Amino acid sequence: MVDFFGLYNYWIVIVLAMAGMYIVIARGNLIKKLVGLNVFQASVFVLYISFGKVSGGTAPILLKGVVTYSNPLPHVLILTAIVVGVATTALGLALVVRIRREYGTIEEDDIHSQDGHT
Amino acid sequence: MREYLILRVITKLLFPFILLFALYVQFHGDFGPGGGFQAGVIFAASFILYSMVFGVRSAQHVLPVGILRAGIAGGLLLYALVGVVDLLLGANYLDYSPMSAEAKVGQHLGIFLVELGVGITVASVMMTMFFTFATWRED
């Protein structure tokens, strides 16, 4: 039972990440693409943090009397990744607002057809 | 938002506590969960709540655009300057050991200043981004 669960965790997170990727490449609305990108990023973070969990460990803050801690390295990497992710999202949203001003729409098909005609 | 009495009263009551919590998270990041990023975001969230209820103009009375832009650059400058000071004191860039007589006290001081720089930049950037989105006009 524990062995099956050992991998099942990763599989569910991979399915969630693929759902996020599907939203990015299959939907035409720019804002929905950005939400899908956020979903993809959050799933990848869950995958990395679950690599660092040690059974029987606790949060990596040094306390008296605690022997095993969870691995602090994935936490550091994912902290940086979360902040970079929000920076990317903010710039993407600013671009969406400017695209709407220039093209009048935020659907990818309409933008391509307008670009094709000019 | 003029007619939502509960929102206005509760926002005015909660606003100083949120700022206090942001400062707590910033400076106790050494002893519990927290640090510069979380504190900066909580600080920005308090001002975003205030400007959602009372209008962007009154929030910009407290923090004008010039101060926010100085904060964006100032936090990063503080971080880089800590590294330069370490260079001038003879160690590697961003090696905090020579900043005080003992190595441990030097590390503490270095981590404190660096997290302060991070907190200032993150708070200023989040507030600037929200105010920019809120005051944009299409024409």
Next chain:
Amino acid sequence: MMLEVIDIIILTLMTVTVIGIVVMRNLLAVVMLGGIYSLLAASIFVALDAVDVAFTEAAVGAGISTVLFIGTLALTTRVEKRPKHKPLLPLCVCIITGAVLIYGSLDMARFGDPNSPANRHVAAHYLENTKKDTGVPNVVTAVLASYRGYDTLGEVTVIFTAGIGVILLLGNWRRGLKPPAPHHEDKA
């Protein structure tokens, strides 16, 4: 045992949320479900002992990100257009990529294994030497600010650049702008 139960419950809720995001066309609902997804991810981080990461994900993903999305929705439209053709090719690409990743995960260390390659070497070195080198109990802060200070400097530069970028794109500069294009009605 308790950890596995909590894990499975939260992962099920996340799956339901993602199905909602894929199917729904009202963009305000999609953005709200994205915020809920970030909050569920923060809950999983707490269950997996990553308290700093949970703090940051809840504040940034469920807070700032949702606020910026709603700001953009106020400046653009609120409904997605009905998709015209069935997206067979993206579905195939996602299924093939997912299958390859699951095949790659068969060789990985089991969940919670204390002897996996990720939990030895550098991580053990940091856990042993943080008290001696820095005197800071929070190992994540010590690694971020002291052992890996360069990376945090780069990260603050990324935030700085994003702020500058948003100011440049949306800063109400008036010179040289053409008049705005007329809005197409985004009805199905």
